[in-house]
Amino acid sequence: MIGVPSRVAFLGLGHMGLPMAKNLVAAGHEVHGFDLVPAAIEAAEAAGIPIAASGADAVADADVVITMFPAGCHVIDAYRTELLAAARPDTLFIESSTIAVDEARAAHALALAAGHRNIDAPVSGGVVGAENGTLAFMVGGSDEDVAAAMPLLEVMGKRIVHCGGPGLGQAAKVCNNMVLAVSQIAVAEAFVLGERLGLEHQALFDVVSQASGQCWSITTNCPVPGPVPTSPANRDYQPGFAGALMAKDLGLALQAIEQTGTDARMGRLAQQLYAAFAAGEGATRDFSGIITDIRDDRV
Incomplete structure (x- = not known):
């Protein structure tokens, strides 16, 4: 040792x-x-x-x-x-x-x-x-x-x-980040839907963070300003973990999906959404900032 x-x-x-x-x-x-x-x-x-x-x-x-x-x-x-x-x-x-x-x-x-x-x-x-x-x-x-x-x-x-x-640490990482990307998109979509239904951000956070939708993407990386003071949303989505890096990691996930013939439709869709996000302002913004594309109907 x-x-x-x-x-x-x-x-x-x-x-x-x-x-x-x-x-x-x-x-x-x-x-x-x-x-x-x-x-x-x-x-x-x-x-x-x-x-x-x-x-x-x-x-x-x-x-x-x-x-x-x-x-x-x-x-x-x-x-x-x-x-x-x-x-x-x-x-x-x-x-x-x-x-x-x-x-x-x-x-x-x-x-x-x-x-x-x-x-x-x-x-x-x-x-x-x-x-x-x-x-x-x-x-x-x-x-x-x-x-x-x-x-x-x-x-x-x-x-x-x-x-x-050898290699199985990277295998775990690519699977973890695919889960993270999908959950971050789901949380962002939920907040945009909540906005359009008239829900306050804090009210939705208080429900989801203590209910069955609870996940890291809401309790730590909440994509709207306010509920989690330390989240990137409260500093204009400064990364953190940039959208370009998430797009890169999802490219690795897609490569693994195709090599193994896995039917991972949510992973494929997340890769497409983050590739589009990273091609624009998401290249240098935190990956939770994808909510701005969702809010503006750009994805």
Whole structure:
């Protein structure tokens, strides 16, 4: 098992990655970061996280490498071109991006072929969860490697579920986000219907949040201003989790639906709605902001 504290290379210091890295530092781990975006580098340096000159430099002396990248192609490319070759033998790679199941398994195979260990550990909980260290991790990999990663995962998250072998963390994530997308659309539609029937937002919230329609999309991510002061609706739908990212995740869900021949009609429809939302203002707004498209009959 990896000792504590560990030397960690954290690659991808955006809205999620930076607070995760900061929590590791606060817990006593030595973290060296890298990102391609100048603003992310500046924010990390302001938080006291040393920035390496390249991804290869960041991983060279690391015990553990955590990646939080936008898409699977970035993960595979980084593994192939520099990270695996630069890391010391038997380095543990924790892949926390949300990518396709087959991409996670490809990354796992590349890591093993290069003499390293790898788990996929995508997260749920958004920026607030990353900041508070309360993320949920869905983990795929061997029992031994997951156990080795636990001291770090437990710093960044509140709930860690070992879902099975390589790629199955990503499988759980794609299923979870499909549920989330469908429920967020349903909650948004209900509030628009309530508005047109003359219901006050607070009255509808008070009913649904304590009745059989209760779900995270209403109690935490309520899509209208007022009932949940911390929801994105009360800050003009600033993400949070942007609509473009939900559209990306639903694209992964659609890929899995088609590969497995699953009759998932609600998942397909959610993918279509979020693709349209992300093509407009939803690209940079929280995914709960899809209520604005529903309200304006744009979906």
